[in-house]
Each structure stands twice: as structure tokens, then as C-alpha cells.
Amino acid sequence: MRTDLTLAETLSLIRPVDPVKLAAVQARLDRQTKPRGSLGRLEELACRFVAITAREEIRRKSVFTFAGDHGVVQEGVSAFPREVTPQMVLNFLEGGAAINALARHAGADVVVVDMGVDYEFVPHAGLLDRKVGRGTANLARGPAMSRAAAVRCLEAGIAIAFDCREKGIDLVGTGDMGIGNTTPSAAIAAVFTGRPVKTVTFRGTGIDDEALARKIRVIEEGLKVNAPDPSDPVDVLAKVGGYEIGGIAGLVLGCAAAGVPVVVDGFISTAGALVASELHPSVREYIFAAHRSVEIGHTGMLERIGQQPLLDLGMRLGEGTGAALAMTLVEGALRSLREVRTFDEAGVSEGNER
Amino acid sequence: MRTDLTLAETLSLIRPVDPVKLAAVQARLDRQTKPRGSLGRLEELACRFVAITAREEIRRKSVFTFAGDHGVVQEGVSAFPREVTPQMVLNFLEGGAAINALARHAGADVVVVDMGVDYEFVPHAGLLDRKVGRGTANLARGPAMSRAAAVRCLEAGIAIAFDCREKGIDLVGTGDMGIGNTTPSAAIAAVFTGRPVKTVTFRGTGIDDEALARKIRVIEEGLKVNAPDPSDPVDVLAKVGGYEIGGIAGLVLGCAAAGVPVVVDGFISTAGALVASELHPSVREYIFAAHRSVEIGHTGMLERIGQQPLLDLGMRLGEGTGAALAMTLVEGALRSLREVRTFDEAGVSEGNER
Numbered sequence: 001m002r003t004d005l006t007l008a009e010t011l012s013l014i015r016p017v018d019p020v021k022l023a024a025v026q027a028r029l030d031r032q033t034k035p036r037g038s039l040g041r042l043e044e045l046a047c048r049f050v051a052i053t054a055r056e057e058i059r060r061k062s063v064f065t066f067a068g069d070h071g072v073v074q075e076g077v078s079a080f081p082r083e084v085t086p087q088m089v090l091n092f093l094e095g096g097a098a099i100n101a102l103a104r105h106a107g108a109d110v111v112v113v114d115m116g117v118d119y120e121f122v123p124h125a126g127l128l129d130r131k132v133g134r135g136t137a138n139l140a141r142g143p144a145m146s147r148a149a150a151v152r153c154l155e156a157g158i159a160i161a162f163d164c165r166e167k168g169i170d171l172v173g174t175g176d177m178g179i180g181n182t183t184p185s186a187a188i189a190a191v192f193t194g195r196p197v198k199t200v201t202f203r204g205t206g207i208d209d210e211a212l213a214r215k216i217r218v219i220e221e222g223l224k225v226n227a228p229d230p231s232d233p234v235d236v237l238a239k240v241g242g243y244e245i246g247g248i249a250g251l252v253l254g255c256a257a258a259g260v261p262v263v264v265d266g267f268i269s270t271a272g273a274l275v276a277s278e279l280h281p282s283v284r285e286y287i288f289a290a291h292r293s294v295e296i297g298h299t300g301m302l303e304r305i306g307q308q309p310l311l312d313l314g315m316r317l318g319e320g321t322g323a324a325l326a327m328t329l330v331e332g333a334l335r336s337l338r339e340v341r342t343f344d345e346a347g348v349s350e351g352n353e354r
Numbered sequence: 355m356r357t358d359l360t361l362a363e364t365l366s367l368i369r370p371v372d373p374v375k376l377a378a379v380q381a382r383l384d385r386q387t388k389p390r391g392s393l394g395r396l397e398e399l400a401c402r403f404v405a406i407t408a409r410e411e412i413r414r415k416s417v418f419t420f421a422g423d424h425g426v427v428q429e430g431v432s433a434f435p436r437e438v439t440p441q442m443v444l445n446f447l448e449g450g451a452a453i454n455a456l457a458r459h460a461g462a463d464v465v466v467v468d469m470g471v472d473y474e475f476v477p478h479a480g481l482l483d484r485k486v487g488r489g490t491a492n493l494a495r496g497p498a499m500s501r502a503a504a505v506r507c508l509e510a511g512i513a514i515a516f517d518c519r520e521k522g523i524d525l526v527g528t529g530d531m532g533i534g535n536t537t538p539s540a541a542i543a544a545v546f547t548g549r550p551v552k553t554v555t556f557r558g559t560g561i562d563d564e565a566l567a568r569k570i571r572v573i574e575e576g577l578k579v580n581a582p583d584p585s586d587p588v589d590v591l592a593k594v595g596g597y598e599i600g601g602i603a604g605l606v607l608g609c610a611a612a613g614v615p616v617v618v619d620g621f622i623s624t625a626g627a628l629v630a631s632e633l634h635p636s637v638r639e640y641i642f643a644a645h646r647s648v649e650i651g652h653t654g655m656l657e658r659i660g661q662q663p664l665l666d667l668g669m670r671l672g673e674g675t676g677a678a679l680a681m682t683l684v685e686g687a688l689r690s691l692r693e694v695r696t697f698d699e700a701g702v703s704e705g706n707e708r
Contacts, residue, residue: 033445034452039667039669042667042669079389079706080389080703080704080705080706091387091702096693097388097694098393100693101689101693102690104689105686105689205392206707207708294394311665313683315392328459332455332456332678332682336455336456336459339454339455340455346450348441348442349437350434351435351560353433354561354563
């Protein structure tokens with residue numbers, strides 16, 4: 001099976017999730033010993049997972065943490081210095097970051113995808129080298145990257161999704177690392193939701209009021225200088241996006257095309273997922289929104305995608321940490337689908353529910 | 355170590371969680387390689403668990419599903435017939451219900467506590483016989499139980515908590531089974547929150563509009579006939595509560611006294627936890643509120659307790675299903691506390707967060 005699909009080929013493969021398959025799983029859940037629908041969103045997770053994969057059990061889970069640097073950090077939009085991007089990538093590879101801990105908790109692998117970190121890494125089993133450049137250009141002054149580079153990012157992500165299908169990875173999580181990357185994410189949020197920049201821009205890793213005001217100005221300038229076209233998602237990604245955001249967008253697109261459910265982490269991952277879902281309307285049906293980030297621009301993007309977040313725990317870390325946690329809910333949902341007996345099997349009387 | 359404490363002895367043992375210990379855990383989290391506070395409520399979970407237990411790892415987890423029958427079902431307040439209570443208890447003991455599946459998912463045992471089911475069970479390893487009666491009296495016509503019976507329920511739950519401490523069960527979950535038990539729970543919600551009955555009463559396992567209107571009338575009558583005194587929580591439990599609700603209240607009280615964190619499930623469990631937290635104001639600090647139930651009376655009780663639910667997944671099953679899921683979040687929080695490296699260990703530059 002080919003994994004090196006073009007963007008156009010990928011888009012042509014994406015189909016809505018089959019409503020007949022969804023209904024068949026729900027019918028099974030409705031015969032189990034519990035009031036109908038009483039497991040709430042766990043039932044939705046089970047239905048979608050099974051309808052997409054035709055499986056009831058997850059063989060392997062992986063979180064892909066896409067990393068990239070951002071030219072816009074020179075505008076002073078982040079609380080952390082740029083060298084933290086490669087430092088954290090090394091921390092991921094050594095297993096010492098929050099995503100490693102939470103992925104171990106979830107029984108998932110962590111794979112770091114270098115989409116564009118300004119650093120040359122030594123090869124490592126947990127690192128995919130998909131470097132498109134050594135950091136984007138400063139989006140406040142011009143396009144973050146060329147259109148060709150944006151397509152390369154998308155196709156790198158797409159290939160990972162098809163590779164997951166080959167390897168029996170039945171549930172994929174997205175994650176990000178890139179100092180400065182809430183800035184392009186907020187820009188993407190503003191473009192696709194049409195909301196004013198100041199209503200979708202927040203503190204990232206913890207900037208103060210002055211830096212937040214600067215960040216808002218920088219994004220406003222970037223949108224003015226670049227004039228990204230919301231009807232052309234690749235244009236938006238190229239002009240005000242980032243390499244890791246493009247990789248995430250490609251992974252989400254590829255998952256929809258390959259039939260792999262994808263758990264989308266927080267603010268940055270959702271910016272990537274939004275680019276993907278603007279490219280094809282059925283992409284959203286393959287997305288499990290992991291959690292609601294503290295970032296104020298997150299909710300508008302989730303609404304645009306049409307997915308409700310599973311968790312709301314005040315998290316704002318990225319890396320895929322929310323995705324890893326949310327994967328455990330999908331596991332729980334499937335466990336319940338597989339193991340709960342029906343009214344007949346258990347000899348329990350049925351109710352007269354409305 | 356004695357486990358057969360009286361209610362008064364138990365209340366005398368309850369202390370606030372030590373703020374110095376909480377701050378020490380937070381200080382450790384703040385040195386880890388992530389923006390300060392960026393794991394949100396996971397950090398709160400880790401702080402409280404460690405401050406309460408002086409441990410960073412959970413040795414054993416158990417969900418206690420308290421079961422009881424309710425005289426008020428003769429008023430037609432439930433979508434399921436009364437015999438479903440013992441049928442579901444047998445289903446739990448055979449491992450076939452949703453709580454069994456989700457507890458296996460969480461790595462927790464399920465223990466069923468018969469507080470007052472109208473059925474004689476054959477002894478079983480997973481069943482504790484703490485029967486106080488064979489179903490409560492109809493709370494619409496008079497007290498559900500005597501004050502002495504209410505104290506027996508509380509002390510049965512207290513003993514279980516102290517037994518957990520002896521057995522190395524470091525995290526306890528609450529659950530319930532009892533056809534009709536959203537009716538006493540809504541009554542308890544109305545009494546302690548002071549809200550009108552119709553604003554705290556909902557569909558339980560799935561009653562229609564007519565039955566819901568009847569349920570509201572029944573509770574209003576019960577409150578009028580019994581006049582429970584909100585300043586005397588044992589009086590409230592006796593007059594409009596239930597045996598399993600009393601057992602849950604006792605377990606939560608006992609956990610606070612024994613220093614065992616307790617994950618409180620949904621609507622019925624929260625009614626029990628509310629009785630406990632009205633008996634002693636520090637009880638709430640030992641409670642992890644698992645999830646927000648679909649039942650409309652739940653939020654007011656959680657506000658009164660002062661705990662935010664961890665999950666909001668549209669669940670309304672009870673049994674301890676939400677508690678089992680939320681236990682996995684506590685596990686994740688502790689994993690992160692134990693395994694994430696500090697900035698120094700990882701060689702990562704620190705930020706200038708506000």
C-alpha cells in the first residue's frame with residue numbers, strides 16, 4: 001500500500017463516516033444493561049471508533065508530536081526563548097516530558113516529528129526527520145513559508161497517517177512543540193472564524209499583559225501584510241501558519257483518508273485540524289477533540305470544526321498531553337462496548353424509558 | 355487499628371488537608387519542564403492526593419457500589435421496575451455491568467455493598483452484607499428510615515473507609531445502585547441547596563414528562579410531610595434519604611477521617627457526599643468530584659460542596675462509572691508528577707512567565 005499520497009489524492013479518498021455503521025453500534029449499546037444513552041459521550045466515542053475502523057479494540061496507539069520553530073518569536077511573543085524548542089525535543093526523546101509521562105499512562109508511543117526545528121538532531125528511533133526548513137519566516141513581515149513548503153508539510157503528515165494504518169496503529173494523537181506557535185495558531189483561528197484577533201489571542205506559555213498586547217498587534221499586522229484567503233486553506237497555512245501546524249493538518253487529513261480516528265490535542269493541534277477540516281468537510285467526523293484549552297481562541301475553532309472537547313481540565317501545555325489523556329476515554333468507551341452484557345444475557349428487566 | 359468508629363469519633367478525626375504539604379507538591383510541579391500550572395487540574399489532583407496520602411503512587415483502587423431499595427418507587431417515579439436493583443447487583447457480581455468494564459479499565463476492584471436491597475443474596479466475595487433493611491419506607495408518606503438506621507448506614511460506610519486504609523487501598527470511588535434513588539437524591543439536593551424541587555429534579559433512568567411531574571410532586575410532598583432539618587444532616591438522611599446514600603455518605607466521611615482520597619461519582623453519590631460535607635466542613639477537601647451528571651440537581655450540590663467535576667461527558671448511569679473513569683485522571687496526574695523531569699535535570703531553559 002502506498003503511503004506517499006499527494007494532497008489531491010488524499011482529499012479524493014475522504015468519505016463521511018457511514019451512518020449505517022454508526023447506528024449498528026448504537027443499537028448494540030442500546031441492548032446493554034444500562035439506561036439507553038446513559039454513558040453519554042462514551043457511546044459516541046465507541047460508535048465512531050468502530051464505524052471508522054471496523055474494530056472494537058485498539059491494537060496500538062501513537063501520539064505524534066510535531067515540532068517547528070517560528071520566525072515570529074523575534075517580535076517577543078513568547079515567555080520562553082527559542083532554544084527551548086530543540087531542548088524540549090531532546091527531552092521528549094529521553095522520555096522526560098509531560099507527554100512522555102501521559103503517553104505511558106495511556107499506553108501510547110510518542111513519536112517526535114521534526115517539521116522545522118532550527119537545530120540538527122542526531123538520528124533517534126523516536127524521531128522522524130521531516131524538516132521543511134529551520135524555522136518559518138516572520139509572519140508579521142511576510143509569508144511564514146511558501147505554498148510549496150505548506151504542501152510539503154501536509155504531505156509529510158499524510159504519509160504518517162497511512163503508515164499508521166499499515167502498522168496497526170488504530171488510534172492516533174496529535175501534539176506540538178514550537179516556541180511561539182500559539183501566535184500562528186491564533187492567526188489561523190482569526191482567519192477561519194472571522195473573529196477579531198484580540199478575541200482569539202491569549203497568553204501561550206504565560207506572557208504578561210504587555211507581551212499579550214504586542215502579540216495581538218503582531219498577528220494583526222501579519223494578517224494585514226499577508227491577506228491570507230480563508231477559502232484557500234493552503235494559503236492560510238503558508239502565510240500565517242507553521243511547519244508543525246502543517247504537519248498536524250496533514251496527519252489529520254491523512255487519518256480521515258486512511259480511516260484512522262485521530263485525537264486532536266489543544267490549541268495548536270486544533271489550528272492544524274481546522275486547516276484540514278477546511279480542506280474537506282468530512283474530516284471533522286474522524287476527529288476526537290481531546291480537551292478545551294485555556295487559550296481563548298480554542299473554542300471558536302472547535303465550534304467551526306463542529307466537535308465538542310472531551311476534557312476541560314484547564315490544561316495549556318500542548319505536546320499532545322490532552323490527546324494522550326483523551327485516548328484513555330476512547331479505551332474506556334470500547335471496553336464498555338465489548339464487555340457490558342445485554343439485558344437478555346444478564347437476566348435484567350428492561351425499563352419503559354421515554 | 356480499629357475500623358468500627360462511631361460517627362462522633364469519626365467527625366472528631368477529620369482535619370483540613372495541610373496547606374504546607376499542598377504547596378510543597380506544587381513547588382515540585384513548578385520545577386518540572388512545562389509552563390507553570392500548564393497541566394491545570396491534573397496538578398491539583400496530584401497536590402491533593404500526595405498531601406492527603408503522603409504517597410505518589412496508588413497501590414490499590416476500589417469502587418464501592420452501594421445498593422438499596424426505595425419505598426418511594428410505589429409512587430411511580432422510575433422507568434425501571436424495583437426488581438432491577440437485585441438483578442443489577444447480581445450483574446455486578448458476575449462482572450457484566452458498565453461499572454465492571456470501566457473499573458477493569460481503571461484497574462480498580464468493584465465491591466458491592468448491600469445496604470438495603472429487598473432481596474436475600476447468597477454470600478459472594480465481591481459483596482459486603484451491610485443490610486440495614488429491605489428497602490426504605492416511602493418518603494412521600496413519612497421518614498424513609500429511623501435516625502438510628504441512618505447512623506447505622508453512616509457507620510457502615512465509615513468502617514469501609516478505615517478498612518481501605520488498612521488494606522492499602524489508596525484511592526476509593528463511590529457508586530450506587532437503587533431503582534428510584536434519584537428521588538431521595540433530588541430531595542437531599544433541595545434541602546441543602548434551598549432550591550425549588552422542580553429545579554433539582556430530572557429524568558433519572560429516563561422517565562417521561564408525566565412521570566417527571568409526578569416525581570416532583572412526590573418530592574414536594576415528602577419534604578412537606580417530613581420537614582427535614584438542613585442543619586441536622588442525619589435528620590435529612592433519615593427522612594428523605596436512602597440506605598445506599600447513607601452508606602456513601604459514611605464512606606466519604608470515613609475517607610476524610612482516615613486520610614483516603616475519595617472519587618465521588620454522579621448525582622446519587624454526590625447526595626451522599628453532600629450529607630457528609632454538611633456534617634463536617636473539611637470533608638470536601640478529600641473529595642474528587644468525578645463528573646457532571648445530566649441530572650439538573652447535580653450542579654447545585656457540587657457548588658455547595660465546593661468541588662468542580664473533572665469530567666462532563668453527558669453520563670447519567672451511576673454505579674460508580676464516572677468515578678472509575680475519573681480515577682484514571684488521578685493516575686495520570688500522579689504519573690506526571692513522578693516522571694516529568696525538572697528544568698535542571700533536562701537542561702531546558704526556563705521562561706519569564708508572568
